Amino acid sequence: MACREDTKDSQSRGCLTGLTQSPWTMTSILYMCLFILSVLSFCVPEPGNRDLHPQEPTVEEENPSHRRLAPMNVDFAFRLYKNLVSRAPDRNVFISPVSVSMSLAMLSLGARSATHAQLLESLGFNLTETSDLEIHQGFQYLIHLFNNSDTGLEMNMGNVLFLDSQVELLETFVTKIKHYYNVEVFSADFQNSTRAKKQVNDFVKNKTLGKVDQLFKDLNSDTMLILISYIFFKGRWAKPFDPSVTKMQKFYMNENVSVDVLMMFQSRANNHLFDKELSCTVVQLEYSGNATAFFILPDEGKMDQVVAALSRDTLNRWSQLRQDRYVHLYIPKFSVSESYDLEDVLREMGMMDIFTSQANLSGITKEASVKLSEVLHKAVLSVDEEGIEAAAGPGLNVVFESYHPVIKFDRPFLLIVFDHFTWSSLFLAKIMNPI
Numbered sequence: 001m002a003c004r005e006d007t008k009d010s011q012s013r014g015c016l017t018g019l020t021q022s023p024w025t026m027t028s029i030l031y032m033c034l035f036i037l038s039v040l041s042f043c044v045p046e047p048g049n050r051d052l053h054p055q056e057p058t059v060e061e062e063n064p065s066h067r068r069l070a071p072m073n074v075d076f077a078f079r080l081y082k083n084l085v086s087r088a089p090d091r092n093v094f095i096s097p098v099s100v101s102m103s104l105a106m107l108s109l110g111a112r113s114a115t116h117a118q119l120l121e122s123l124g125f126n127l128t129e130t131s132d133l134e135i136h137q138g139f140q141y142l143i144h145l146f147n148n149s150d151t152g153l154e155m156n157m158g159n160v161l162f163l164d165s166q167v168e169l170l171e172t173f174v175t176k177i178k179h180y181y182n183v184e185v186f187s188a189d190f191q192n193s194t195r196a197k198k199q200v201n202d203f204v205k206n207k208t209l210g211k212v213d214q215l216f217k218d219l220n221s222d223t224m225l226i227l228i229s230y231i232f233f234k235g236r237w238a239k240p241f242d243p244s245v246t247k248m249q250k251f252y253m254n255e256n257v258s259v260d261v262l263m264m265f266q267s268r269a270n271n272h273l274f275d276k277e278l279s280c281t282v283v284q285l286e287y288s289g290n291a292t293a294f295f296i297l298p299d300e301g302k303m304d305q306v307v308a309a310l311s312r313d314t315l316n317r318w319s320q321l322r323q324d325r326y327v328h329l330y331i332p333k334f335s336v337s338e339s340y341d342l343e344d345v346l347r348e349m350g351m352m353d354i355f356t357s358q359a360n361l362s363g364i365t366k367e368a369s370v371k372l373s374e375v376l377h378k379a380v381l382s383v384d385e386e387g388i389e390a391a392a393g394p395g396l397n398v399v400f401e402s403y404h405p406v407i408k409f410d411r412p413f414l415l416i417v418f419d420h421f422t423w424s425s426l427f428l429a430k431i432m433n434p435i
Contacts, residue, residue, distance in 0.1 A: 069138035070423040071312060072124035076101050077425035078310050079124075083345050085307050085430055093430040094338045094379045096231055099157070102139050103229040104351075106159060106181045107372075109136070110173050110364035115353045122350035136180040142422055143182050146231075158207070162188040162200055162226040173364050190223045200226060208380075215378065225364070233426060235287040235417075241266050241331075241385035251332055252411045253433055261434050262333040263410070264385050270329060271322040272407060280306045281407055282318050283329060290421045294318065295331060296414040303412060307430070315416070330408040334434035335382040342375040381429060 077097030084093050101123050108119040120127060125135060146157045161177070163169060165187045177183040186203075188196045197219050204215045207230050215228075241264040249263040271284040279299040286292050294315070298306040343355055353359050354372045361372075415429040 073101050074312050074425050076124045081428045092336050092432050094381050096427050098424045099229050099231045105139055109176045110361050112360040112362050115360040118351050140180040157231045159183045159229045161185045164190045164224050167224055169365050193219045235291050238286040238288045243385045259435050263330050264333050265330050267328045269324050269326050271324050272327055273322045278306050278309050284322055290419050294416040297409055326404045328406045332434040333384050337380045340377045342377055
């Protein structure tokens, strides 16, 4: 891989002179692949282009940038989620919003002019109030916390760039993506698509512990760059379910269709509430770390109403209203996998130029006119009984007392997983069919 220093605009135009015979003078393709693998053993606070001067995050300053970014990240998460739900109302939806916003913010390091503004403004950032430096330092610190904190969660977040061997990246771009986003950069021969595809797929297979062994089935011959973001998450319930009481039961996809699922059960004190305003039941389950999960069960016919109401304010209200009371709780044991090409969604959210010949990604390379071809997002979710220890027996009382409420997730429900310390929306899901 070759790198070169960034130049002034007049110089950059000169760099293109004489390259008319090069295959890279045509519009080249940048693939962005967001791969998210989460295995869930299953508060959001209120919080212009300028030169970036990388600094290591320090313990003393606690880098408050990630806290100031949290409201924007959560708002973007719900906008993206609602858009995907509206496009497939009868299908499962599962995304990792924080990895999507992180990847697009990273791409903005190579964007210029309107393309740069569209990227960051679509993510919810007001560029007159929040500087580029604050944005990138915030994501830098998130990655640092997720990968290095002793939170009791098994989490690994990272980014990788596969670059065609004939392409020269600007040295400033490489320096910044490595510093702020911990990006690994590898050279690949995309002219040999078979070999390049194997290299990329093998990397993904390794990072996901073999869960996905073929992210790409084919690669376009015009591919110049592939940018992959990944997150692996394994959480352990603070109050685990007892596998011995998991039984096969019905899950009602709608009033006419049901499927048989393994239904987990526990009878104990759990934080829960009934939201009369939205007509839904909310159960909050904690992990043995910084993460927490909201399982949300809308009343019949109220799913659209609850999805539309999801916001920071709604989560804050639920956090204040919930009570730790005894409940008989049933949650299906399930595993789902979802894949998305986010181009249409991101266009609708304001990122218009980046997928067209109007894209200005001249901060990445001066060797070609570059546009973003695809934003691929793949996510795998598993929920099971696993807790801190398999034999955590004292609290697993299965005595059924009639005066305790029964909450049974035996119809379509929603799931939100977020991190207490960073206030990040890790995962959002809508489960229409758990098998």
